Amino acid sequence: MRNAFLYILILLTATVACKEETPQPINGGAKAPGKVSNVTAERLPGKVLLKYDIPSDPQLLYVKAVYETRPGNQMETISTFYQPRMTLEGFGDTTEREVKLYAVSRSETASEAVTIKVKPGTPPVQSVLASLDFTGDFGGITARFLNPDSANIAIGVVTRDAKNDVLQADMHYTNQAEGEFSVRGFDATERWFGLYVRDRWQNYSDTVWKLLTPLYEQQLDKSRFRALKLATDAATFGSGPIPNLWNDVVTGGSTSNKTWFRSANGSGIPHWITFDMGVTAKLSRFLEIPRGAFDETNLLYSAGDPQLFEIWGSTNYSPDGSFSGWTKLMDCEVTKPSGLPVGVNSNEDITRAQEGHQFKLPPGLPPVRYIRIKSVQTFGNADYFWMAELTFFGEIQ
Template identity: 25%
Template sequence: MRKIYQLPAFLFLLTIVVSSCTKDDLAFKEYLKNGETVYPGKVSKIVAKAGNLRTGLWFNPSPDPSVTKYVIKWNNNVDSIAVNSSSHNPLDTIKVIIPGLSEYTYTFTVFSYDAQGRKSIPIEAPNVRVYGPLYQSGLLNRPFNATEPYVVNANGSVQLNFNTPDTINVGTTIRYTNTANVQVDKVLSATEMSTVLNDYKSGTDILYRSSYIPSKGSLDVFNASEFSTFPKIFTLVQCDKSLFKEIRLPNDVNTYESGTSISKLWDGSNGPQSYPNIFHSDGSYIAHVLTFDMGKTYTNLAQMEEVGRDCCNNPDRFEVWGINDLTNASTTLRADNSGWKAEAIAKGWILLKDVTRADDGKNAMKFDLIANPPPVRYIRIRVLHTVTGSGYSNMSELTFWNKQ
């Protein structure tokens, strides 16, 4: 029989180990033939800041003390910018502005470098949008409150009202001319719904333009491309009572006595007056009508105020009529005739206001007249009823305002 000799198990294993070590050792030496690869520490937490044809990259520096600079690359590494390392505290922030960009979406890659020129593994800031003229062209000015765009206050100031702005709105510039004829810019913040112009020059245009940021923390503010014109501001100017004159048309009511004439209605008295400092009709009948000349034509008569007597006979229902030319304007019917209104309209009179007062008629009360009235110079007041139900009517003062 042929004998087969078997190596002991430990000798077999030793042979494999020796053979294996020799092979790996050669491979490791080959891998390290150019020296060990060293990667400087990378940056962390890159934050992009939107800008106008530029962007900002904020990042925390590497804690590696060997890092001497950072290089940011984009456009497939064609373009780059370098910034020296000024801190190795990872709680600090390095801020880099990259100018001269196109309106586009970029990916930026940040490398750390040491003094030997070795670089870190790349850290990317992807999808960084850069804004410019295309973005700006789509911005719209903040809308004004269409229901009540403005309020003219009693002191002559003007309040401009706006709707809730877009969340990226940072302000709206209001440009107006003041009473000194100087152009003024005033900024309405995004948190404000209105602003007051205390020195607005009546009749001049008001312009406005809104400003926006593309995102929170943006480098730049973008303005809407153009100013918009705010709705025309009309202010109420009191009609000049010094020009008012008494007129008597056929069938107009008589006065109680000469001292209580119609002219008492524009003598400048303040508040309900006592007899005889009032207009007092003769009490012949109700309804009755009185007429006067305002002395000039008003193209936008907008408001009136009526003040009653301090005690009695105050009108609680009356009509205000207006016309600009009295030629053939006289009515032939008495004011208590049911056909009077139709005749007045046929003669060219315009009903400016039908007033009903629910109080005792004493105190001053203002009334808005019809919108967009025709030119008016002459006024007729047709008294339909008084609080006492008598045939007399008493009033202390009438005031009119023109919108301009």
């Protein structure tokens, strides 16, 4: 009985000791810290950089700014006491706004507010809109833009239907400093197209409208395409024959023998392949979807993925495999939107590959029936190349 009593006493003593060692809330922080001082504001595109002196108070934890990006949309930004500055973001215009700054203690006690007025610089939704230029193109429009701040933006494309109702046609996401994109799928009839810009804080620009007429084109019928093998053409890799370039299969990975074309190892640089489109057409553009766009994305912009290649066309080729009777239609270069090195791909790089690399052929080219693809350089400097799908557009002659 005495042993049991001693055991209970030991447990109680241990429990009390544990309670005494448990960390307690920081005391003495209930008093509000002093206010920030000497606040300055620097205008940046859609932002404001604040600099200030912090109060000398050991209980200070951070400085908080409270402001509205637009009426009714309040935001807070905080910065620790280690860095006496902060950037306020999310502004969609240059309207002057009021900002309240609070010094906050470790017990979450805030100082009196220091109120200042700030005026953001021109935000990207406005500057990108001002740079937008768009014109009628084959099957739709092509838009060009400048985004010098490399802001994350979306460029929306709208059009009007027969009832004059506004319809969303496309949304182009980018953070590139400049670029262009096309929206297709429209008949060669006059219609209204509008463009606007949106940022990640849901700020919208106005919409710029133009009455444009898309140029006529049609997608060439891939069922007419046939592979050719001329004397100088490269051999193909066993599981990647040329007809895979027009079978509309772009997924399946390495386990599929229908997903991609691949020339044989050791084909050399340059080398080429040839095929027959089955009709004579004046080509306007073509679309190339690379291998790995939808699976095995590690293969994008690497290994045998073409970086530089040429497209040649003919209506009467020489059977000896020479380039006699062929016309160079275009020098083609695939560029990564991100500009990142080989082996590192951004989401935009992958999206671009999935959409396909668009190549618009220059005007004034002769009609052609036979196509030759000449590989000049791949992203991995390989002596072979691969592609998943080719789609050609133009006007049949």
